[in-house]
Amino acid sequence: MLSKTQFLYYLQCPKYLWLYKNKKELLKAEDDIKYKQLQGEDVEFWVYGNYESGIDCKTDGSIFDDIDKTKEVLRSKPTVLIQPSFFDGDLFCRNDLLVFDVSSCSWDLIEIKATTKVEDIHIIDLAFQKQCLSNCGLEIGRAYVYCINNKYIRKGEIDPEKLILKEDVTDRVNFIEMSTRQRIEDALSFIEATHDEPDVRIIKQCSNPYDCGFLDYCWRNVPDHSVYDLSLKEEYLKELVSQDKLNIEDVPYEYVTRESKKGYYISKTTDKVMIDEDGIRKELANLTYPLYFLDYESYSPAIPLFDGFHPYQQMVFQYSLHKMVSSGSDILHYEFLSDEWANPVPELVKKLIEDIGDIGTVIVWNESFEKSRNKEMGEMCHKFKESLDSINSRVYDLATLFKKNYFIHKDFKGGWSIKLVLPALVPELSYKSLNVQNGGQASESYRELIDQSIGKDDKEGLRSDMLKYCELDTLAMVKILDKLNDIIR
Ligand code: SF4
Incomplete structure (x- = not known):
């Protein structure tokens, strides 16, 4: 099974997905991740409150109970599903909202985000959902990201209509449909073929787009003062990392181009504190x-x-x-x-x-x-x-x-x-x-x-x-x- 979250891990770094599937006990929830989750839940609360007819498809059981409940709810011909779960045999996803559009006889996919603008990763997220739901036999119409309007100023009770920005991203999702299908295939093949922990070099993927939960594990052998502390150009970083040169002492001075890092480099390599008393x-x-x-x-x-x-x-x-x-x-x-x-x-x-x-x-x-x-x-x-x-x-x-x-x-x-x-x-x-x-x-x-x-x-x-x-x-x-x-x- 490849879930939507796991797919996004794979895109960030294949090793992220492998560790998640094979050494999940090492995963550490950073404070920042917990904070973002909390903000996300707050936003969902205000969006769902606006869909009174919505049927909540989550159960207190396993994801398979959620999938079964979603199937059962769908049989009753609902118009709004809250957090429905789908599994097509390979892909699993839980959507934030599905709203039936009578005019086009199709389902609108809605992703709720606590960000103040739509990001590329949200489009990929929706493209994955569309693929999974289409495989499950649902006709998907438009795709939306609901995010936060940062111009909104609270006055009294929260006004969800003014707080939430509803952005139609259908064209952007459709544009990456084919490439997403290919990337999903790649991720599934990777899961099937990769039995041992992959040897992935750390470049700049560990915090982009999100802080990876396996930082402590992967960075355990990185020296205290390393090539990663010098904000090197990517080409220099790749060259040094590919040669297993991780210590600052391994870096030629001319590679250090950022002004603020030059003093640090000299201080570390000469082991001197530099003080300008005047x-x-x-x-x-x-x-x-x-x-x-x-x-x-x-x-x-x-x-x-x-x-x-x-x-x-x-x-x-x-x-x-x-x-x-x-x-x-x-x-x-x-x-x-x-x-x-x-x-x-x-x-x-x-x-x-x-x-x-x-x-x-x-x-x-x-x-x-x-x-x-x-x-x-x-x-x-x-x-x-x-x-x-x-x-x-x-x-x-x-x-x-x-x-x-x-x-x-x-x-x-x-x-x-x-x-x-x-x-x-x-x-x-x-x-x-x-x-x-x-x-x-x-x-x-x-x-x-x-x-x-x-x-x-x-x-x-x-x-x-x-x-x-x-x-x-x-x-x-x-x-x-x-x-x-x-x-x-
Ligand atoms: S910490 Fe970095 S290298 Fe390790 S799995 Fe995460 S993204 Fe990949």
Whole structure:
């Protein structure tokens, strides 16, 4: 059996399909995949709600029970099927929606996606479905992708008519029908003929179009500093990988064309930390005490939770703020975390403005994020707009001097994320012991924190984990600045 999902795995990388069929126990659901699934389910909920006459074809049993139920439902001549399942002897697929069009006497195929535009992979997905359903004797008419209208702004109850974009992709699906048939044949032959684990070289397929669930397994022997860390041109990467040259030391310098990676390459191959003290001194001369270190956590759901938000808008629900009154003084800490089922922004902004004072540099990491959120929150809460604009005018991005290569350490890998910089500069401070370790997890935790079906007492641990994580983000900036000051002293 080749399912629709397995076919898409095959197209991404044949080994993905082989591992899925033969070593499924190694599959790891990344946080990102779980997040996307959740968003997808939310969108489906609003679409299905619009088809009151739809008959749900899913059972609590196996896929074969679902297939049997679909056959049974079809016998009753329905007009709308929700999640029907089909198996033609080789291919299996579960559609999102099938709607019977009386005028053409055929079924319209509808694929529901939580994206804000139609992607090529959605067309391939529908072409597979069309092939499977046609083989099962259904006449397929038009094909649609229902996705999210990112211009929609929530006002009161969700309006599915305005939220969902219905794009007719019939011509695009028909255009790839023949080639998809051939690719399905190839995938079926691959399953039949490949008994041993295929030897597939890693090039750029592992995260394109989706993060593969077997990353940990396939990358287990890739060195810590590898050819994959240098953003090499594909032709160079292929050449080196085909010769089993995976270490950075195997790469000729002239192959490293991206500017940001050259310093990393030199730092790693010479095992030296490269520091431009004058550059750091010049940057830090921009700071005015008291210093504030600010970090936001945000949640960006496909379906806006509250009025005034559009799909996938970053909604700030938490901040951590450290304050350093003067050089070497004690550090004060302030924080906010919304745990109510309500728009967190008005309360958060009010508290932030009380905490942050109106003079002194506001240090952030990657200013475009905090500044954009401040701008959006100012538009949402007019009476605080001026204060938020003023905060923006005082922002200094501590990542700047790493972006400018004033400090190059091999462990930054040519990047400047705080998750890379912190362990290299302040190894005693680590995210590893925390239960919430990254922004994605913090975001998912927020959804649980405001879930009204869970009692407050049961959420205390979660709340405390979220506070610890965000606090570490700003404490990390304090410690990194200390380190930089030590260097230039
Ligand atoms: S991790 Fe990469 S090489 Fe391994 S199966 Fe997935 S896509 Fe293929």
